[in-house]
Amino acid sequence: MAKKPDARPNVSKDDLLKYYREMLLIRRFEEKAGQLYGMGLIGGFCHLYIGQEAVVVGLEAAAKEGDKRITSYRDHGHMLACGMDAKGVMAELTGRIGGYSKGKGGSMHMFSKEKHFYGGHGIVGAQVPLGAGLAFADKYLGNDNVTFTYFGDGAANQGQVYETYNMAELWSLPVVFVIENNQYAMGTSMKRATKSESLYGRGVAYGIPGEQVDGMDVLAVKAAGEKAVAHCRAGKGPYILEMMTYRYRGHSMSDPAKYRTREEVEKIKTEKDCIEHVRDLLTQGGLASEEELKAIDKDIKALVNEAAEFSKESPEPPLDELWTDIYA
């Protein structure tokens, strides 16, 4: 993990406040989801994004309307960051008709055509060729959209990732491969899974450029994202960003996380937290007062509570929903 970055005074207050707000929304949303899971309102698998918020918020800051995104099962943060409604996401977690998939998808399977969010995929690595396929369509249709294809350090060892690298570069597809390297594939640390020093470096074999980025620093993420997107939009093919990040919670709600020490987690939280980082930039740079930030905290809390209420009140899907949406 890179060192805590220095303050960057060349970022506007508005931008910083926006990132702060968006990252905080994800964090509070996920904390609430964890709470609802504990109450039995959310079932099955629930993979929280806490700790990794800077990755999606930074990359969304580099995206334009029309760009697409697709990711794995750890998808709540991506959905909130691309502007999907917290109520619809939470109601999907509780399996209610008000959810994005009418309660039929769940935590791992949500989509929004309107926001160009293509899931939400439960099979590790499957979203990688799917994301390249979205980019294939954009290239075929002749627009300049880019697809952000997110996957983890675990998925990076799946064979289909490399089949996709090969074709994406061969066909110059406008896809940014975002490896969210949170250093643990479920319970297996990266060093127990590969001898590769880096994951972005594997793109070299296919001719795909890439770089490692401090994924805990939203500004570094945004800068790298802009570079990658420019590469894609210029018709130069794919780009790989290896985001060095960290998940604070277990792999899923049922993971006791015995594979790492409490000290390791605490150290990251204390020294590298992405939200604290932006908060420091705002307060130490004199850009925002404690009161302003507290007001944002309060807003976010209200928004998340509203989503939670909606997710409890929205009815379960009517029984005939069992039989709909199987065929178009």
Add this chain to the structure above:
Amino acid sequence: MAVDILMPALSPTMEEGTLAKWLVKEGDAVKSGQIIAEIETDKATMEFEAVDEGILGKILIAEGTAGVKVNTPIAVLVEEGESVSDAPAAKAEAKIEAPAPSPEAAPSVPASVAKADAPAPEAAAGWPHSDVPEGVATKTMTVREALREAMAEEMRADPNVFLMGEEVGEYQGAYKISQGLLDEFGAKRVVDTPITEIGFAGIATGASWAGLKPIVEFMTFNFAMQAMDHIINSAAKTLYMSGGQMGSPMVFRGPNGAAARVGAQHSQDFAAWYAAIPGLRVCMPYSAADAKGLLKSAIRDPNPVIFLENEILYGRSFEVPAEGDFTIPFGKASIMRAGSDVTMVSFGIGVAHALAAAEELAKEGIEAEVINLRTLRPIDYDTVLASVMKTNRCVTVEEGFPVGSIGDHLASTIMQRAFDHLDAPVITCTGKDVPMPYAANLEKLALITPAEIVAAVKSVCYR
């Protein structure tokens, strides 16, 4: 000693070919390994090398001759100073007339023609029982041509339809289904992929979510197992998982089932596997009309369609409507032959076997109704049940494995919905419960045959 040069089998399913060109003439010295002729198979034009050295004594089959059966002597190779009349072919000229071995005469035929000895596919050419409505003008075409025409017509009609797969473009298709499409539509729409099934199946599925209508060609469905995750988990389920927001309008197509002598990993029928999956449509055409009408419907369908072709049927000719926009709706079976004594339900190449069995049975006074399901998801239960209620007996015919077969499902459905109409248990004729053996005699034994169907029908008729 003079030796015959025989028409070679240049593909697993080749039974005959065209002697396109001689590259040597009578009297020429021929070296081992020298290319002496060009032979056109159903898949490609191949160069034919001499095995032995000698002098080309006599050309028996002139260039340009079509329909030359495998193992027919095509020339005689002699040694210096030797006479052509020493060659075996010259000694037994009568044999040249009918060189294709018949199963009765030679039960363990060594060549790739072993499978074709089942009379049904032969009989299928010009078969009177057609899917084509009465009074419609038709033209004769092979299943291969019908598939190609279906793709070409749909690609002309919709710019977002494209074909992707291994060797579909520059190679002109491993089985020549896509021949000429690259020339007409260009590399943007006829996309050659590396050998990377899970990768391109995933890319095509993603593309289908973003406005395109991919046709994915698997060189064979055996290789689609590499891509199974995307077919099932990504393509079939996304409409449901997204609450109806986005589906996968795409076709996965290619040859399925046994070819001939290609062994266990390249010979199996996946019909029952795919038919089990909600969210998929499954087509399994028999005739060229089926192939064309169903493939056009499949390309237009907003759902992911599994389109199971058959390599042995590719070269068979059938009548297909000559003009107009011919499509066949899903879930509509075709009654290939009317009969009152027993219902036979089949699909794909099984229909050929069922029709052959029906002809045999007719000689013994048993009139079978033969139903070609055409689509396995949805299945046209109404047509099957109406027939069974009429005949009171049913035999299902398919090439796939017996456990969890389409026949099992039909037998169960018939039992649940027409039990009181049955005069005998439903018999399911399937392939054997073994991996496909390579040896010609064992392969023959593993596959469903018309003789087995005849026996099953007699059994349900208590004869």
